[in-house]
Amino acid sequence: MIDTFVLSQLAIGVSVGMTYSIVAIGLTLIYRVLSAVNFAHGEAYTLGAFTTLIAATSLKLPLWAIVPLTLLVGAAFGWGVERAAFRPFRKFTDEASLKSRAVREATLLSSFALGLVVREVLDRIYHGEWLAIPQQYLLSSPLSFGGINLSVGELAIGIVSLVMLASLQFMLHRTRTGIAIRAVSSNLVGAQFSGIDINRVVVAVFIVGSLLGAVAGMVVSLAYGNVQSYMGLTVVIKAFVAMVIGGLTSLPGAVIAGILIGVAESTAGIFLPSAWTEMVAYGMLLLTLLFLPQGLFTRRRA
């Protein structure tokens, strides 16, 4: 019988990994459409957590009201990032201009800079401290399933992630926006000829991605109880690793890779001190970039 401690760690790893997966989806969606990386994406996660904090401490909203507020903040942030850091560099929407190296590098830097500014502003306001969410909101009560120990929060992360994935699937396959997104991702020229407005699809992708990120941040803050201005940065880098390992353009790949990273981290955590578990993700990234530039789950382009 496998040690129940190990199983618990695995379960936690899966749960944390799903956080990375959700954030990775936002990155992957953007990459599929623009072949560019949004380095301000982590701040959607951070803002989701901070919205939860503010709603709980200052506004004293009930839990059911925090959710739509977080969604709103996430969507607004996504729209804002696209407007400020990506749109100014998009002069033409033909494929070559849209995905040119100059634009990709410029938006990498501009989104990095924007993320830095947001982080720093939060840092200034809250003095870089870890802030606690009031006890009554926390989902930290322990649960036990046949020896596997989790907290309600960790289970909630898993459930919420699954719900979001399902909603995303629904959106991508059953709504006009979602279908437009898929069309542009797989065949830009064809989509343009069909009359799809590329700019609107780009905005939609940013909004959806940031929504997901913000919800992830909300759930994690409720599960673990604290919030800090740099929390999004560490997560987005691991989400980026998940995106790369998942094959850059594959959504299921990003999800699975995210879980893999989470599991790898918690497994490593059994043997190594926690500071070193940070390196697991970076190690996986470097190994992937060196030996498997296509990632593990390459999606064949149309």
Add this chain to the structure above:
Amino acid sequence: MSGPLLEVRGLAKHFQGLRAVDDVSFDVARGELIGLIGPNGAGKTTLFNCIAGAIARTTGDVEFGGRSIAGLDPGRIARLGIARTYQNLRIFPDITVFDNVSAGAIGRVGVSLLGTLVPQLGRRRDEAIAEAALAALERFDLLAFADQPAGNLAYGQKKQLEIARALALQPTLLLLDEPAAGLNDTETGELATRLRALRDAGLTILLVEHDMPMVMRICDRIVVLDSGRKIADGVPASIRANAAVRAAYLGDEP
């Protein structure tokens, strides 16, 4: 040293079921000016890319000066003496005309970090590079524009620049992909004269073109492709009279 300079043997390139180049064979002798023609989509640029090593062939062989070059990387092939230009004009617009051309010269002569840091060690190479670049610029009457950003040149001059840059490599074989595209009659005439002069000076040239009058005028031999296959190979007069070629072009007067 006798024998053809370039031998293409049964070269084929397949893209997921599409036979872009299908069992093409032909020779190019030293000092020949060969034209490669065919309707759009006949596989001419793909053939070029295979010879120059830019894409990997599916089967077949290419021999250059008696040695097989199929499968070598493009840098190696360039240093062996094959220079090329591109159909869609790839010069470096943000650097000067001189710097563009010297890039080709650098390819042949080579640069080293040590030679750069210690001037005495690199002087000879630097002079060789500068010589080759200037000679190429002079040949194409571009010397006056040497210090201008290449992007400032007129289209016709940019095309010349690309050829000059390829020549700075001092190649044995020059592959030109539609050098006359976008040129007016005067420019095409100048180009034709230059190419003939280069051929007379001993350079072997393989040329993809759509400009029939020019091709008929200056080429020693013409190879015709259609849908990836070679359908004719001979002197201009015989190609002009060739029914299959005319059919391939759907009645276009060659």
Add this chain to the structure above:
Amino acid sequence: MSRHRVPIRLAFAFVLLALVPALLAWGGSPYLARLAQVVLVAIVLTGALNLLVGTAGLLALDTVVFYGLGAYTAAILSVNSGTSFLTNVATAVLLASVIGAICGFALVRLTSIFFAVATMALAISFHTTVLNWGELTRGPMGYRGIPPVRLFGHSVSGWLESYYVTAVFCLIALFVMHRVVHSFYGNAARAIREDEECALSLGLRTRLIRVQIYTLHAAITGAAGALYAHSNQFIGPDNFVIFESALVLTGVIVGGIGSLPGAVIGGVVMVLLPEALREIGNLRALVFGIVLFLSILFLPRGLFSEVRALALFRRDMPKSPWARRRPAP
């Protein structure tokens, strides 16, 4: 064109070796002298990164890795083995070069944004390692008691001597970088940057040149790190966070990608700007985020563009056949 007869490089050397020390002696303070040294080191770091990001066209955030490698090598060697300053610098350069060559060889084939993120991962990993490998690096406490620079049997003392050591180092580094940028080698690197496939078809050894430039950038940055360790006499993990890399990168972009004069300007701005804004409080990171963002948006070629820099130093390209035959401007 005889105006350009003014030997710019000599003038710059004069400023560094004569003018600035004179000004400092006349009206400065030890603090200002220290600041001047920080500016000089910043110039070297920006210049070295510019070789990679500008001339070679590889966006990178790995300055702190080699800076830290150099600094810690010098610190560990000098404190534990009492080796001389020059030995430490040489070892630092050697180590940085070897690791730089390995990393460069492995990473150079990645496309632009993935190369950038890989260097980011390297930088963060380096910082984590330094922070946690206490037995080697003394962890978060940092390395204290690094002996001052000792050259030719004489320990450097006082701000003037310290300044001169840094200034001479800066000039040597700039000389090396200048020769690389304004030469046919630099031209080859720029061609590879503009269109790698095309450069390859011209016979340029693209991978080799890129790896060489990466290694050179690592070596110069490592040397700067060793110097920093000895002149500051204390180093800690906080000096080598990813933000410092981003700072240097911002200096490169603001000054002008691919332009060495631009890198000099960028380095100066990078250090002096937060000094000027000292009253606003510790807003360094925020200001730099905004500066970076605005630069990319409105001044992508920087304050002193590469085109201008290349034109300025055109005379440094090989002369004889060129000067003989070029038409009068």
